Amino acid sequence: MNNEIKKNVPTVVIRRLPRYYRYLEDLLKNNIIRISSTELAKKMNITASQVRQDFSCFGGFGQQGYGYNVENLYNEIGNLLGLRENYTTVIVGAGNLGRALANHASFDRRGFKLVGIFDIDERIIGKKINNITVMHADELDKFVAENRVDIGIITVPRDNVKDVANKLISLGIKGLWNFSYIELKGNDDVQIENVHLTDSLMTLSYNIKKNSQEN
């Protein structure tokens, strides 16, 4: 398909793509072949016109009168999301969070391949996590020189975040997925996704408080 992608797609639209993708995956699993923007909107908790507006950023994804072909839409969005690029990842920081991410089945399923895990703790180095032997962080240079690594997942304590990020950037890694409190900034060469787990807990807390005031 020759979808025209708008130059500046709003961040909020980009952030909805993974959700569309997940819902479409569920529809596919349930053998649903077509879905209207109205039905999709309901699942997404937005309006049908918002769905059509979102999709128009990427060329529209087919005729709205007949609804969308689920499989096509799933593939198109997966393609947009880079899930067919076979991006590889390394985890730096093999603590609880690093180990949890290493064992996270969804990443594999989505097409991300974990190729290396690094730490500086001698008690962890040499051990296997999800069939990958933990290497010393000093071996990062050599490893990245010899292997294609697209994404660095940063799960080190906050004091080490900047050093690790600078190291990964200097090695030419294209994207950092950063779980530390320290907010990293991207540039033309490196994309950054800062994850603040607490934001989600605070949103939950907002809703609990609001609900308790209304009842």
Place this chain on the structure above:
Amino acid sequence: MNNEIKKNVPTVVIRRLPRYYRYLEDLLKNNIIRISSTELAKKMNITASQVRQDFSCFGGFGQQGYGYNVENLYNEIGNLLGLRENYTTVIVGAGNLGRALANHASFDRRGFKLVGIFDIDERIIGKKINNITVMHADELDKFVAENRVDIGIITVPRDNVKDVANKLISLGIKGLWNFSYIELKGNDDVQIENVHLTDSLMTLSYNIKKNSQEN
């Protein structure tokens, strides 16, 4: 202050509150007393008018001509987010992710108190994580009956998610922070926050792909 909170604040605005809160915390730490909507907007990567529009949902938070008083704004937003309510949490599922969350310093700092950790694995039960002894999941009823528990954090394997969620809801817990792939739905009594870590990785992947096409 007698801020009037609008009845239906858009989700996207609510989701920005934790980010405002974090930025304000940084400003406070740097002894910055006042900030204009323009400066705050820059940090947030949105427009100044968006900032004012966001704040108008909550009564405006003080005069915009003189900028906002950082400490007031920080406290007002913290209050909105329920961070002064001393909400308590339990973690169900003491695997890697559960342990990572149990050790996550930010939650404590934000005013969330972890009071219990539960699992069904006899090898983990009785062990301490962040000074809390892991209990058997069968003890949840008794524990919730005897202790105030506001939020249940669900980090169990996907097959157990629905049972655990139903159990926590039946015990009257007000909010669920769900890390499983299974999407839980809230109702009038229970608020749900589903966390899909992969969404964030897919967004990063989108940006990497887009960037590599432009360069």
